[in-house]
Amino acid sequence: MNKPVSLDNIPVKNTIPGHYGRFVHGDKSTLAFWEISAGSVSPIHQHPHEQITYVSAGVFEMELDGEKYVLEQYDTLVIPPNTPHGGKAVTDCKIIDSFSPVREEYRY
Template identity: 35%
Template sequence: MKRESLSFQFENEMIWEDLGAGVKRQIMAYNDSLMMVKVQFEKGAVGAVHTHPHTQATYVVSGAFEFTNNGESKIVKAGDGLYIKPDASHGCVCLEAGTLIDTFSPIREDFINK
């Protein structure tokens, strides 16, 4: 199936999905092979450790996070990034309220098929 977002995404027109416990996300640009998602965390919010078959790259827009990626933990801040291999165990704790941009390949069907 061919899936595709609109060519432009305007923050004030996009829906925030409340994931609970101080985390919310906006689905941004995507097609069948790529997806970009904005995720906001309140201080202390947790991105539970999990795995998925997608390749993921994450950019830290603001805030500070302690990320565990494939058994290694590091603190990342605005301007930093991560590469997460398919099926790697990963998660984070938000140390300072902030925003991440997550990109996935291929698309996270589970994010849009609800």
């Protein structure tokens, strides 16, 4: 049986410089809660997971398959599987990403 868990009780994982995430895993998906420092870069990469990004605070410049987008608070972007993407935090950001299937490398 699953029980509610406070985000404060989930350990923070520093995945790349300036990117601090807390991860919740189901059987088929992962929900990531990021705090990203201004100026931090997520290098262009791709993965087999569908990703949906939601900016809850801040401004993030995202490059998706060669197109650049400025994502502001409350913006969302769907990133299809195996699509090159990356970006830079223009300001301090809080971002929520959903991934399907599960991001096994984010498990502890």
